[in-house]
Amino acid sequence: MAKEPAKTANKTGFGTADDDDDFTPPPRDPLHAHPDLCKANLERLVTDIPLEIRASNISSGSGLFAGADVEAGREIYNVYPTMKVLEANNDSFCHYCFEDSQPMLGGASKPKQPTKACTGDECKILKKVPQMTAHNLIAHRLLFWQGKGCITKPVAKSLMCLESHFNDITKDPERSTEVLDVAMAVREATGNKVNLATAWKLVPLVRVNSVRLRPTSKKESVGYALDISTATINHSCDPNAHVFFEGQRLYVRSLKKIAAGDEITICYLDPTLDVAARKALLKREYFFDCSCDRCKSELKEQRSLLGDDTKLPALHQAQRDIISLMGSAVRASKYPGVYPDYDNLATVETKLRTIMAGAIPPDKTWPEHMEPLPSARLSLAMLYLQQGKPVPALRNALKGRLFSVRRDIGPDWVNEMVDLVTVCIVAGSLPPDAAALEDKTVPSLEDIRTVTYGFLLAACHGALKAFGGDSEYSKGIQEMMGVMVAKRPGVTPGTKEFAAEFEPAQARVLTWAGVPVKSES
Numbered sequence: 001m002a003k004e005p006a007k008t009a010n011k012t013g014f015g016t017a018d019d020d021d022d023f024t025p026p027p028r029d030p031l032h033a034h035p036d037l038c039k040a041n042l043e044r045l046v047t048d049i050p051l052e053i054r055a056s057n058i059s060s061g062s063g064l065f066a067g068a069d070v071e072a073g074r075e076i077y078n079v080y081p082t083m084k085v086l087e088a089n090n091d092s093f094c095h096y097c098f099e100d101s102q103p104m105l106g107g108a109s110k111p112k113q114p115t116k117a118c119t120g121d122e123c124k125i126l127k128k129v130p131q132m133t134a135h136n137l138i139a140h141r142l143l144f145w146q147g148k149g150c151i152t153k154p155v156a157k158s159l160m161c162l163e164s165h166f167n168d169i170t171k172d173p174e175r176s177t178e179v180l181d182v183a184m185a186v187r188e189a190t191g192n193k194v195n196l197a198t199a200w201k202l203v204p205l206v207r208v209n210s211v212r213l214r215p216t217s218k219k220e221s222v223g224y225a226l227d228i229s230t231a232t233i234n235h236s237c238d239p240n241a242h243v244f245f246e247g248q249r250l251y252v253r254s255l256k257k258i259a260a261g262d263e264i265t266i267c268y269l270d271p272t273l274d275v276a277a278r279k280a281l282l283k284r285e286y287f288f289d290c291s292c293d294r295c296k297s298e299l300k301e302q303r304s305l306l307g308d309d310t311k312l313p314a315l316h317q318a319q320r321d322i323i324s325l326m327g328s329a330v331r332a333s334k335y336p337g338v339y340p341d342y343d344n345l346a347t348v349e350t351k352l353r354t355i356m357a358g359a360i361p362p363d364k365t366w367p368e369h370m371e372p373l374p375s376a377r378l379s380l381a382m383l384y385l386q387q388g389k390p391v392p393a394l395r396n397a398l399k400g401r402l403f404s405v406r407r408d409i410g411p412d413w414v415n416e417m418v419d420l421v422t423v424c425i426v427a428g429s430l431p432p433d434a435a436a437l438e439d440k441t442v443p444s445l446e447d448i449r450t451v452t453y454g455f456l457l458a459a460c461h462g463a464l465k466a467f468g469g470d471s472e473y474s475k476g477i478q479e480m481m482g483v484m485v486a487k488r489p490g491v492t493p494g495t496k497e498f499a500a501e502f503e504p505a506q507a508r509v510l511t512w513a514g515v516p517v518k519s520e521s
């Protein structure tokens with residue numbers, strides 16, 4: 001039977017090894033119930049916008065609110081997070097300085113920091129638990145630094161006020177055992193200085209409250225960071241803000257106008273996932289049923305497409321199959337000849353069409369904007385490019401980017417636009433007598449080059465709003481624009497004269513790709 005709750009955590013921060021191992025956490029006192037802790041955490045943020053942690057309008061706990069109007073595309077705050085850890089399999093970012101060694105937009109690679117073999121505690125635990133994830137390493141570091149007296153009491157107390165979903169996790173015997181095993185391993189590795197109950201609570205708490213470390217140049221995250229104020233932000237699949245990191249800092253910027261008094265929201269997962277995948281992940285990892293407007297409208301669209309709810313599971317299965325098909329194609333591209341079924345991209349496209357056709361009524365077609373089709377098309381585009389086939393790459397990149405319904409100041413929009421520009425540059429550099437251009441329906445090189453400038457200009461504007469002018473990524477795109485404009489004869493992109501050249505060229509290129517001309521560009 002559970003013992004009387006030892007409310008140690010809320011009095012002194014983490015429980016110590018001398019405290020009772022009480023495995024029934026006391027009812028949570030949300031962070032907004034402690035104005036002193038809220039103040040201490042908000043003071044760490046670099047911002048000129050008044051921010052407040054108070055009872056959420058969306059969840060049953062706390063939320064972060066704007067105290068003044070915030071225009072779309074503005075920095076809300078930046079912060080040096082309490083902890084940040086890269087996934088072990090990340091092969092691009094330095095675990096020490098967080099610099100990206102991979103070239104951006106065809107630039108030169110930066111040398112990676114030499115990695116030294118270390119005999120420290122973290123390496124000991126990595127040797128013992130090699131499958132340690134970034135989340136679990138954050139829990140380990142918290143306990144480690146707590147043991148060294150480096151975690152301040154307000155931080156420890158604030159952490160214990162965050163949602164852990166401990167009771168939800170421990171209801172499932174398999175997950176409960178997994179979390180307990182990790183808690184025991186990290187506690188042991190840090191010298192058993194805290195009680196097991198604290199370590200056991202901390203492991204799921206870190207999973208629920210860490211944000212994805214999404215670099216500016218990448219669509220996927222490379223690790224996780226824990227920052228207490230950021231952990232109070234609730235989720236929406238159509239959020240009004242987004243989080244990214246560059247260098248050592250974590251940045252939160254607005255995606256839409258946020259009025260004074262509005263709650264700030266971010267998307268906890270990859271926003272390009274389809275509604276069923278998002279809902280399943282949110283339920284599994286964050287223990288809530290998302291009822292945001294985007295989820296509702298996407299489900300409504302699916303129902304009206306199918307005309308019958310009983311067909312929804314088959315559609316959702318098809319969405320999973322498309323993700324898995326593209327995963328196989330990407331894997332095959334890394335090991336040519338090993339997965340021959342996926343080497344030929346025309347065959348992959350046929351498989352894609354077969355999956356889509358099998359999931360919807362014969363008199364309907366899969367809408368081009370319905371996920372994961374736009375993402376699949378962009379993946380196909382980059383794979384075609386790798387195989388030296390810029391023409392099918394161009395068709396897929398145009399369809400993937402221009403049919404997808406991303407917000408035009410969001411990070412995904414910018415990353416996709418940069419992919420499209422990359423494809424356009426390669427296609428526009430084909431020699432005029434290239435075999436790929438023998439098909440006379442393919443747009444002229446002149447048209448492809450003209451649209452390249454227009455898309456690059458749009459990417460520059462989008463990057464400024466999504467990441468700000470100080471971002472290395474925005475600067476990189478801007479620099480590229482400068483270099484390309486210097487080489488371009490004729491009118492300067494961004495002028496009225498350029499628009500007069502761009503619009504008809506874009507119309508011809510889009511018509512060839514099968515994209516309605518009125519669509520976003």
Ligand SMILES: C[S@@+](CC[C@H](N)C(=O)[O-])C[C@H]1O[C@@H](n2cnc3c(N)ncnc32)[C@H](O)[C@@H]1O
Binds near residue numbers: 030161163231234
């Ligand atoms: C990172 S925490 C957000 C802060 C949390 N509200 C608190 O009081 O500590 C994530 C948890 O907040 C809740 N949450 C976040 N977004 C939500 C939403 N859109 N609907 C319902 N609950 C949500 C869920 O319990 C989720 O696991």
